[in-house]
Amino acid sequence: xxxxxxxxxxxxxxxxxxxxxxxxxxxxxxxxxxxxxxxxxxxxxxxxxxxxxxxxxxxxxxxxxxxxxxxxxxxxxxxxxxxxxxxxxxxxxxxxxxxxxxxxxxxxxxxxxxxxxxxxxxxxxxxxxxxxxxxxxxxxxxxxxxxxxxxxxxxxxxxxxxxxxxxxxxxxxxxxxxxxxxxxxxxxxxxxxxxxxxxxxxxxxxxxxxxxxxxxxxxxxxxxxxxx
Amino acid sequence: xxxxxxxxxxxxxxxxxxxxxxxxxxxxxxxxxxxxxxxxxxxxxxxxxxxxxxxxxxxxxxxxxxxxxxxxxxxxxxx
Numbered sequence: 057x058x059x060x061x062x063x064x065x066x067x068x069x070x071x072x073x074x075x076x077x078x079x080x081x082x083x084x085x086x087x088x089x090x091x092x093x094x095x096x097x098x099x100x101x102x103x104x105x106x107x108x109x110x111x112x113x114x115x116x117x118x119x120x121x122x123x124x125x126x127x128x129x130x131x132x133x134x135x136x137x138x139x140x141x142x143x144x145x146x147x148x149x150x151x152x153x154x155x156x157x158x159x160x161x162x163x164x165x166x167x168x169x170x171x172x173x174x175x176x177x178x179x180x181x182x183x184x185x186x187x188x189x190x191x192x193x194x195x196x197x198x199x200x201x202x203x204x205x206x207x208x209x210x211x212x213x214x215x216x217x218x219x220x221x222x223x224x225x226x227x228x229x230x231x232x233x234x235x236x237x238x239x240x241x242x243x244x245x246x247x248x249x250x251x252x253x254x255x256x257x258x259x260x261x262x263x264x265x266x267x268x269x270x271x272x273x274x275x276x277x278x279x280x281x282x283x284x
Numbered sequence: 285x286x287x288x289x290x291x292x293x294x295x296x297x298x299x300x301x302x303x304x305x306x307x308x309x310x311x312x313x314x315x316x317x318x319x320x321x322x323x324x325x326x327x328x329x330x331x332x333x334x335x336x337x338x339x340x341x342x343x344x345x346x347x348x349x350x351x352x353x354x355x356x357x358x359x360x361x362x363x
Contacts, residue, residue: 214353251339251346252353264332267356271331 057102058112066122073110074146077170079137082113083128090157094132097159101166108175132157136165141237152206168230186243195260199229199282202255206233214266218254227282258282295341300325303361318355327360334358
């Protein structure tokens with residue numbers, strides 16, 4: 057876990073993250089009691105992910121300008137940045153946020169964005185074909201949602217509504233942001249025989265998209281479907 | 285060139301002979317449509333398969349983005 061010492065250092069860290077999967081930044085303050093627990097949690101994750109993901113801490117009491125530049129107005133606050141897979145512009149992109157000491161959301165985002173197993177052997181490049189990767193992604197146990205954007209930064213109304221609905225039910229899930237990879241975004245529609253996003257899988261089986269989840273919810277069956 | 289909405293209507297009518305059919309253009313700009321279908325063709329069919337049956341009618345349009353989003357309600361008539 058890197059301790060950010062200045063605005064310039066922060067820019068260097070972002071540059072460094074261009075060579076990894078992404079960057080997780082914990083905005084904290086010495087006077088903030090929950091920040092200690094969040095930091096300990098993220099230090100464990102930093103150890104788990106090693107060189108695959110850069111973890112950094114910004115003390116908002118000392119670096120108010122960095123917090124302001126990132127639009128962070130409360131602590132603890134965890135911001136997630138992803139390094140683009142392809143293209144000349146490798147600048148990390150802000151893709152998700154967790155406001156508050158919500159460890160389940162921190163875990164959801166870290167595991168969803170960078171993979172489990174510390175990010176090793178679970179990236180698209182680790183699979184021989186796109187379909188092999190899709191098999192891995194879709195067959196993971198529990199609830200796996202293929203969405204446009206992330207729960208905290210959805211890029212389409214359906215994704216936002218779906219994530220909110222599942223959150224309200226208290227059902228944990230992991231997600232894959234299909235904007236991460238054009239190849240995944242296009243191929244999964246064919247692989248799943250489902251032409252749109254979001255797509256929701258439970259224990260490896262596609263249960264449908266937003267319409268079906270809304271219908272199941274209206275009939276009071278969504279929670280049992282997701283929990284089965 | 286028939287409108288997308290009329291194409292949706294005619295394909296659903298041909299495929300499912302619906303007892304009830306309502307096709308709504310939610311947004312022409314965003315190519316979003318809602319369909320509400322009541323048809324005996326859906327009797328005993330799991331929810332996800334019903335949606336697939338409808339989606340499959342518009343596979344090309346959905347893949348090409350001619351139809352960006354298709355909201356589906358597909359139910360058999362009340363028994």
